[in-house]
Amino acid sequence: MTTTTLPALDTNELEKLSNLPTELALQGAAPLLAQLVRDPAFLDAHVLPLLEEARRVEDWYVAHRYDAQDGSYSLQIFVWPPGTRTQIHDHTSWGAYCCAVGSVLEERYERSDDGSQFNHARLKKVWQLSWSRDDGASTVLPYDEGIHRVGNLGSKTAISVHLYGPRIGDVDGRDYDASRNYVCDRTET
Numbered sequence: 710m711t712t713t714t715l716p717a718l719d720t721n722e723l724e725k726l727s728n729l730p731t732e733l734a735l736q737g738a739a740p741l742l743a744q745l746v747r748d749p750a751f752l753d754a755h756v757l758p759l760l761e762e763a764r765r766v767e768d769w770y771v772a773h774r775y776d777a778q779d780g781s782y783s784l785q786i787f788v789w790p791p792g793t794r795t796q797i798h799d800h801t802s803w804g805a806y807c808c809a810v811g812s813v814l815e816e817r818y819e820r821s822d823d824g825s826q827f828n829h830a831r832l833k834k835v836w837q838l839s840w841s842r843d844d845g846a847s848t849v850l851p852y853d854e855g856i857h858r859v860g861n862l863g864s865k866t867a868i869s870v871h872l873y874g875p876r877i878g879d880v881d882g883r884d885y886d887a888s889r890n891y892v893c894d895r896t897e898t
């Protein structure tokens with residue numbers, strides 16, 4: 710992963726967004742991402758070169774990451790080779806993402822336990838949707854209100870652009886193992 714500067718990106722706009730209350734920030738983040746993934750300058754500089762690189766990798770990864778100096782937002786470009794997917798997880802911030810190339814499948818979960826037992830979480834799947842560029846951005850709220858898994862079940866590489874807001878916890882989020890009703894904190898990788 711490379712930390713990079715991002716030409717063709719209005720970082721003032723990102724800064725403004727990251728200062729807004731969550732709901733308003735997400736209302737702004739979705740169209741911003743939808744516009745960004747259609748911006749030829751952004752695609753040429755940051756997305757299309759990844760298609761070549763993606764042929765040589767087996768798992769999904771974050772190819773570019775641009776973090777605000779004060780940590781108030783993080784813009785990340787994910788590469789999804791065919792057949793790859795995340796664990797079920799959540800985030801300690803709001804998040805929004807939009808596909809730039811191909812499509813990803815997102816599964817969304819809710820907890821059916823009361824959260825009182827350490828490292829225990831019982832999940833139920835509430836929906837799954839395929840997202841491509843024309844579908845706009847998917848958004849998640851922090852913690853339990855954004856438990857999801859994202860992956861590429863297609864036969865072609867997918868690339869998505871993600872924007873995360875300020876963290877409200879010390880860790881990056883939590884990872885879930887639904888097969889054994891397990892949850893644990895995820896520290897930054």
Ligand SMILES: [Fe+2]
Nearest residue numbers: 798799800857
């Ligand atoms: Fe996520």
